[in-house]
Amino acid sequence: MTRSWSLGSLQWRGCAVMGIVNVTPDSFSDGGRFEHADAAYTHARRLVAEGADLVDIGGESTRPGAAPVTEDEEWRRIAPVLERLAADGDVIISVDTRRALVAERALAVGAHLVNDVSGLRDPAMVEVCAEAGAPVVIMHMQGEPATMQANPRYDDVVAEVSQWLHRQAALAIEAGVPSVMVDPGIGFGKRLEHNLALLNAIDVLGDHGRWPVLVGVSRKRLLRDLFGIDRPEDRDAASVELHVQAAATGAAMVRVHDVAGHVAALHHPG
Ligand code: HH2
Numbered sequence: 001m002t003r004s005w006s007l008g009s010l011q012w013r014g015c016a017v018m019g020i021v022n023v024t025p026d027s028f029s030d031g032g033r034f035e036h037a038d039a040a041y042t043h044a045r046r047l048v049a050e051g052a053d054l055v056d057i058g059g060e061s062t063r064p065g066a067a068p069v070t071e072d073e074e075w076r077r078i079a080p081v082l083e084r085l086a087a088d089g090d091v092i093i094s095v096d097t098r099r100a101l102v103a104e105r106a107l108a109v110g111a112h113l114v115n116d117v118s119g120l121r122d123p124a125m126v127e128v129c130a131e132a133g134a135p136v137v138i139m140h141m142q143g144e145p146a147t148m149q150a151n152p153r154y155d156d157v158v159a160e161v162s163q164w165l166h167r168q169a170a171l172a173i174e175a176g177v178p179s180v181m182v183d184p185g186i187g188f189g190k191r192l193e194h195n196l197a198l199l200n201a202i203d204v205l206g207d208h209g210r211w212p213v214l215v216g217v218s219r220k221r222l223l224r225d226l227f228g229i230d231r232p233e234d235r236d237a238a239s240v241e242l243h244v245q246a247a248a249t250g251a252a253m254v255r256v257h258d259v260a261g262h263v264a265a266l267h268h269p270g
Contacts, residue, residue, distance in 0.1 A: 002014045003209055003250070003252070005212045005252045005253075006179065007113065007135045007179050007180075007181055007212065008112055008113055008134065008135040008178060008179060009092070009112065010053065010054060010092055010112075010113075012053060012252075014247065014266070015243075015246075015247035015251055015252060015253060015254060015266050016053040016054070016252065016253040016254075017051065017052050017053050017253070017254060017256060017259055017262050017263055017266065018052065018053065018054050018055070018056050018094065018214070018253055018254065018255045018256065019044070019047030019048070019050075019052035019054070019055045019056065019256065019257075019259045020047075020055075020056055020058075020218065020255060020256060020257050021034060021040055021043055021044045021047065021055050021056065021057045021058070021081065022034060022040075022058050022061070023035060023037070023040045023057065023058065023059050023077040023078050023081055024058065024059060024060065024061045024077065026061045026063075026066060027058075027061045027063065028061065028063035028219070028232055029218075029219040029232035029233060029235075029257060030233075030257065031061060035077075037080035037081050037084075040057070040081045041080075041081050041084045041085065044057070044081065044085055044091070045085075045088075047259045048090075048091050050259040050260040050263060051259060051260070051263035051267075052259045052263075053092065053253075054091070054092035054093065054094055054112075054113075055085070055091060055092070055093060055094065056094040056095075056096045056115050056255060057078050057081055057082055057085070057093060057094070057095055057096060057106075057111075058078070058095075058096030058097065058115075059073070059074040059075070059076075059077035059078040059096075059097070059102075060074050060096075060097065060098075061145075062098075062117050062141075062145045062188070063145065064145060064148060064149040064187070064221075065145070065146060065149070066145045066146065067146065068145070068146070071099050071101050071102055074097065074099060074102050075101075075102050075105055078095065078097075078102075078106065079105070079109070082095065082106055082109050082110065082111055083109050083110070085110075086109055086110025086111070087110075092112050092113075093106075093110065093111045093112050093113075094111065094112065094113045094114070094115045094137070095107075095111040095113075095114055095115065096115040096117070097114065097115075097116065098116050098117055098118040098121075098122070098125070099122075099125075100122050100124035100125040100127070100128045103116070103125060103128050103129065103134075104128045104132070107128070107129075107132040107134050108132075111134075112134065112135075113134055113135040113136065113137065114128075114129055114134055114135075114136045114137070115136075115137040115139070116136055116137060116138060116139065117139045117141055117185065117188065118139070118141060119138045119139050119140055119141065119164070119165070119168050119185075120136065120138055120168050120171070120172055126171070126172055126175045126177065127175070129172070129177045130172075130175050130176035130177050131176075133178055134177070134178070135177065135178055135179040135180060135181070136172055136177055136180050136181075137180070137181045137182075137183055137214055138165060138168045138169055138172065138180055138181070138182050138183065139182075139183040139184075139185040139188065139214075140161045140164055140165055140182075140183065140184055140185040140188065141185045141188035141189055142154075142188065142189025142190070143189045145188075148188055148189035149187075149189065152189045152190050152191055152194060154194060157190070157194040157197050157198060158197055158198060158201040158204055158205075161184050161185075161198060161205065162201070162204050162205050162207070165182040165183075165184070165205060165211070166182075166207055166210075166211070168182075169182055169211050180211060181211065181212045181213070181214050181252065181253065182205060182206065182211045182212070182213055182214070183213065183214040183215070183216065183255075184198040184199075184205055184213075184215070185216075186198065186199070186215065186216055186217050186220060186222065187217075187220045187221060187222060192222055192225045192226070195217075195222045196222075199215070199217070199242065199245070199246060200249075202215070202246060202249045202250040202251050203249065203250045206250060206252070209250075212252030212253065213250065213251050213252055213253075214251070214252065214253045214254070214255060215243065215246040215251040215253070215254050215255070216254065216255035216256075217239055217242045217243065217246075218235075218236075218239045218243075218254075218255060218256045218257045218258070219232040219233070219235040219236070219239055219257055220232075220235075220239075223235040223238045223239065223242070226238070236257065236258040236261055237261070239256060239257070239258065239261075239262075240258070240261050240262055240265045243256065243262060243265075243266070244265050244266065247266055254266075
């Protein structure tokens with residue numbers, strides 16, 4: 001069944017494509033490639049031309065073991081890219097941040113939604129989004145990026161992650177956030193078996209159509225564990241394969257590096 005979704009001004013049927021723009025020196029698959037504002041902006045425009053429904057601009061790597069950056073440094077990295085894209089006026093912009101201050105500044109210069117990998121752990125983030133009338137992606141992460149893969153543990157990963165996501169989503173809506181999307185946070189404090197259980201439970205994660213579900217496996221380590229592909233940049237075809245399966249079982253959006261490959265597979269399946 002193809003469902004219809006909306007998130008702020010974005011409305012779509014089936015599975016939308018969010019293109020990743022990492023303005024960082026250290027992201028796990030493309031760190032340093034788009035570190036400079038011009039390169040990041042050009043990359044974002046390319047993803048839009050390839051058919052991305054929206055772009056996700058991030059200035060902090062959250063790969064396992066990554067060191068946090070300061071708010072000022074995160075903002076310094078993303079500000080010029082956000083400002084140029086917002087001035088273009090034809091792109092839906094998501095800001096990938098767990099810092100309320102960065103989100104507030106990004107929304108003020110024209111970002112449309114916030115992608116919070118800490119899932120609104122910071123109450124100030126809820127306030128910022130409610131006040132700006134901005135939708136939020138609530139992602140689940142066990143622990144913190146620096147240590148999250150050390151020893152992830154769950155009794156029942158699907159029940160625990162979905163209950164947590166649904167509680168955070170309800171809290172956001174109650175606080176005045178206009179709409180939310182939930183995300184199980186593939187690779188964020190999860191072993192392979194946890195990731196696979198979550199990928200097989202998209203309908204439960206979305207509370208059977210109540211919340212749109214975002215899935216992000218793009219170039220991640222689970223593709224090495226599953227298919228033996230060592231280099232992140234060689235994992236695009238495998239990313240497409242898993243995302244197409246996720247879309248078939250109800251994912252409303254996928255977060256990807258290879259936009260062209262995903263658009264072709266999702267819009268022209270088979
Ligand atoms: N994954 C990453 C970053 N942000 N946001 C959501 N909602 N879901 C995800 O799965 C997700 C995310 C990690 O990937 P990437 O941005 O490519 O790498 P890095 O964190 O090293 O910049």
